[in-house]
Amino acid sequence: MRPAPHQWRGVIEEYRELLDIPDGIPAITLREGGTPLVPSAWLSGLTGGDVWLKVEGDNPTGSFKDRGMTTAISCALAEGAEAVVCASTGNTSASMAAYAARAGLKPLVLVPEGKIAAGKMAQALMHGAQVIMVRGNFDDCLRMAREMAWHYPVALVNSVNPVRLEGQKTAAFEIVDFLGDAPDYHLLPVGNAGNISAYWLGYKQYKAIGRATRTPVMRGFQAEGASPLVTGEPFPDPETKATAIRIGNPASWKLAEEARDESGGRFEAVSDAQILDAQRELASRDGVFVEPASAAGIAGLLMDIGNRDSYVGATVVVTVTGHGLKDTATALEGFGSVVDVVVDADVQAAAEAAGLERNSE
Ligand SMILES: Cc1ncc(COP(=O)(O)O)c(C=O)c1O
Ligand SMILES: N[C@@H](CCOP(=O)(O)O)C(=O)O
Numbered sequence: 589m590r591p592a593p594h595q596w597r598g599v600i601e602e603y604r605e606l607l608d609i610p611d612g613i614p615a616i617t618l619r620e621g622g623t624p625l626v627p628s629a630w631l632s633g634l635t636g637g638d639v640w641l642k643v644e645g646d647n648p649t650g651s652f653k654d655r656g657m658t659t660a661i662s663c664a665l666a667e668g669a670e671a672v673v674c675a676s677t678g679n680t681s682a683s684m685a686a687y688a689a690r691a692g693l694k695p696l697v698l699v700p701e702g703k704i705a706a707g708k709m710a711q712a713l714m715h716g717a718q719v720i721m722v723r724g725n726f727d728d729c730l731r732m733a734r735e736m737a738w739h740y741p742v743a744l745v746n747s748v749n750p751v752r753l754e755g756q757k758t759a760a761f762e763i764v765d766f767l768g769d770a771p772d773y774h775l776l777p778v779g780n781a782g783n784i785s786a787y788w789l790g791y792k793q794y795k796a797i798g799r800a801t802r803t804p805v806m807r808g809f810q811a812e813g814a815s816p817l818v819t820g821e822p823f824p825d826p827e828t829k830a831t832a833i834r835i836g837n838p839a840s841w842k843l844a845e846e847a848r849d850e851s852g853g854r855f856e857a858v859s860d861a862q863i864l865d866a867q868r869e870l871a872s873r874d875g876v877f878v879e880p881a882s883a884a885g886i887a888g889l890l891m892d893i894g895n896r897d898s899y900v901g902a903t904v905v906v907t908v909t910g911h912g913l914k915d916t917a918t919a920l921e922g923f924g925s926v927v928d929v930v931v932d933a934d935v936q937a938a939a940e941a942a943g944l945e946r947n948s949e
Contacts (some may be wrong), residue, residue: 596919599655599758607754613666616691620654621758625766630873636900643913651840652909653683659755660745661687669743675729677832678708683899684745685715698722698729703831705915727837747782748839760790770800772902777884778808779833781844788847806853809888815857821847832881862887877912896936
């Protein structure tokens with residue numbers, strides 16, 4: 589079982605012996621991980637299974653990236669780096685900047701111009717990152733970050749750095765520790781494909797050491813306009829409102845396909861409308877506010893049910909990857925004039941606007 593929250597030491601100290609990182613390195617940690625697995629009465633009712641939400645927005649910078657950043661930054665520091673670089677659609681940069689700040693490293697971020705949610709940009713800047721906007725998409729930024737780390741004194745901490753996946757696989761450990769075994773199905777959004785690859789590593793490792801009796805079927809969901817793993821071809825101009833997964837040529841393509849094939853899973857595409865509907869339903873029914881990309885797995889589950897896929901009697905985990913407060917602009921767009929109702933400072937006017945009828949006296 590998980591330790592009590594006040595005893596939680598972050599993913600390196602909780603799972604050090606299971607992580608392929610140099611022995612004994614000091615952990616740069618914000619006590620990431622230990623995130624809640626929240627039962628969804630709504631989705632369990634719809635599927636006839638037990639549906640759990642792995643709420644990764646509860647990590648210190650509001651996304652799952654912190655699990656991999658504690659390992660990446662700890663290793664970079666131990667190896668003598670003075671500066672770190674990443675390409676990002678937002679969350680990786682926020683996380684890298686926070687952990688770099690703690691480690692005393694200089695964070696440098698490459699992002700696609702105009703395609704980063706404001707909350708994530710604010711995080712990166714507040715943590716002291718130098719942010720460079722690129723006229724191009726995430727895939728261009730990643731190519732540049734790789735080349736920069738090759739030719740300049742900066743360490744690359746994107747998920748192409750294998751220690752990132754070492755940290756991120758701890759989410760699978762936590763799920764098994766909590767449920768007592770692996771779920772039957774694990775659903776999650778997929779962009780650069782590091783996370784699905786990390787979960788699969790974690791599940792396989794737990795089975796190999798006897799902490800789980802099985803591994804789940806992995807189902808990954810991409811936005812329709814950025815769904816290379818579904819079509820089998822890179823997307824030169826990926827487009828989606830779910831900016832975190834606006835990625836056309838995932839770096840962990842091969843590992844993600846292995847996760848799919850070895851687990852008997854699949855990749856599917858969901859439209860932006862499905863993603864935004866799922867985001868709103870999850871917030872209003874289950875009280876869990878996630879950013880658009882994070883709702884892709886929920887949209888996928890709803891689509892699967894609509895297609896008569898059976899999850900009856902199954903244990904299903906859906907990872908919701910990042911917090912809704914990172915991208916309030918997209919959330920508010922969905923409400924139009926609803927938020928424009930203004931009344932005088934008068935209770936009757938407010939009650940009328942709310943459609944309330946006065947109690948009989
Ligand atoms: C909120 C969020 N969800 C999902 C993803 C997809 O994760 P991955 O790139 O590891 O596939 C990302 C980043 O790409 C993200 O920031
Ligand atoms: N969504 C990511 C993009 C990929 O970053 P990775 O290093 O985790 O593959 C982001 O937040 O930037």
